[in-house]
Amino acid sequence: MLYDKKNFFINRFMHYYIRWIVGRHFHNLSFNSIETDPQRSILLISNHFSFWDGLILYCVNDRLLKKKLHVMMLEDTARKAPALRYAGAFSVNKSSRDVLQSLNYAAQLLDDPQNLVLIFPQGKLYSNFVDKVYFEKGIWRIIEQARDNFRLVFSATFIQYLKHKKPTATVYLKSIDGNLAYKSIDELAKAYQQHYDLSKQSETEIIL
Amino acid sequence: MLPSRQNDTLSRMFYRFMRWWMGRNFKEINIQPFEPRPGHSILLLTNHFSWWDGFFANYAAFNNLKRRLYIMMQHDHFLKHWYFKYLGAFSMKKGSREMLESLTYSAGLLNNPENLVTIFPQGALYSNHETYIHVENGIERLIKQIKGPCQIVYQCTLIDYFEGLKPRAYMHHFDCGVAGEVPFEELKQRINDFHQQALKKQANMEH
Numbered sequence: 031m032l033y034d035k036k037n038f039f040i041n042r043f044m045h046y047y048i049r050w051i052v053g054r055h056f057h058n059l060s061f062n063s064i065e066t067d068p069q070r071s072i073l074l075i076s077n078h079f080s081f082w083d084g085l086i087l088y089c090v091n092d093r094l095l096k097k098k099l100h101v102m103m104l105e106d107t108a109r110k111a112p113a114l115r116y117a118g119a120f121s122v123n124k125s126s127r128d129v130l131q132s133l134n135y136a137a138q139l140l141d142d143p144q145n146l147v148l149i150f151p152q153g154k155l156y157s158n159f160v161d162k163v164y165f166e167k168g169i170w171r172i173i174e175q176a177r178d179n180f181r182l183v184f185s186a187t188f189i190q191y192l193k194h195k196k197p198t199a200t201v202y203l204k205s206i207d208g209n210l211a212y213k214s215i216d217e218l219a220k221a222y223q224q225h226y227d228l229s230k231q232s233e234t235e236i237i238l
Numbered sequence: 239m240l241p242s243r244q245n246d247t248l249s250r251m252f253y254r255f256m257r258w259w260m261g262r263n264f265k266e267i268n269i270q271p272f273e274p275r276p277g278h279s280i281l282l283l284t285n286h287f288s289w290w291d292g293f294f295a296n297y298a299a300f301n302n303l304k305r306r307l308y309i310m311m312q313h314d315h316f317l318k319h320w321y322f323k324y325l326g327a328f329s330m331k332k333g334s335r336e337m338l339e340s341l342t343y344s345a346g347l348l349n350n351p352e353n354l355v356t357i358f359p360q361g362a363l364y365s366n367h368e369t370y371i372h373v374e375n376g377i378e379r380l381i382k383q384i385k386g387p388c389q390i391v392y393q394c395t396l397i398d399y400f401e402g403l404k405p406r407a408y409m410h411h412f413d414c415g416v417a418g419e420v421p422f423e424e425l426k427q428r429i430n431d432f433h434q435q436a437l438k439k440q441a442n443m444e445h
Contacts, residue, residue, distance in 0.1 A: 080399030160441045191288030234365045
């Protein structure tokens, strides 16, 4: 397992670089405002359709949630783009026993109220047009271990062009009251699916 | 209504330029396999979700459908971008009597089997995630006036990213039948069925 790296100068460089590159690639990045609790860390669950997801949510965190972002990514990607480890990425290897270590590390990070852990429960890249968001089992282990130390936030990202040359990314956020609201991973997946469907519906209501 | 002054040489030069420009902005323009009917002109109905749509249609017309492109543009846009008339654009003023003239002109173009006319049946910009394709009634009037053999093709363009940093455009083409043989209500139904098929296909797209 590869951990995220800390170096004041490189971390700052990555911070400005991500903000610059997202600003350059997208026409606009829009998201809705949600309430956050300074006493609790955040577990952010999002759909995964591109390399940009993590970077988009890095910017959303920078502008709205104001926590220290950590993101779980596949070990192959972490090896291909090692610089991302300076932006809070740690790895998971689904085909080895290391996976437990990664899940424990994620749960441990949630103990600190300053932290935000971003997880893509789909576990790999899917199309932006999927109707159903698949949940891998690992996420439930993190939730069980971290108990009540964090706040759960759902996020659904969609890409839109409309009249501009560059794409617009729209992020729909929803904060969940009480982490123990869900008794099993199926209930969690169902609640996320409901948020995803509603977000997609709002997305299709945009007409120019 | 202002007609097109399409010029083959300029169109070809423009296609080459756009191919380069789109190559810079997109990782891939992926046209799903589709064979147009030989000896038929094509009425290309496409979903309208972005600034790029006309160029996607231009790309498909040159690359896959192998026809001379004509495209219907809103009158105010046409006046602003007057140079598009040399590349196959003609104007249409929505909600006026001139609109009928534009529809007759399009039908006339479609009598020649070498031509292709692109129309955005939705008449406005919608999201790329839209599940229902609204078809304006003008299409019915246009189809009724076509005399030569003309195939109606629905093109659904969807944008996806997957691994790359640049977006990929996937174009799905569907044969909606020959003009004059498909009743308008059935055409609307077919377009929406095909749109659903394209969304399903895209969700399971290999990458």
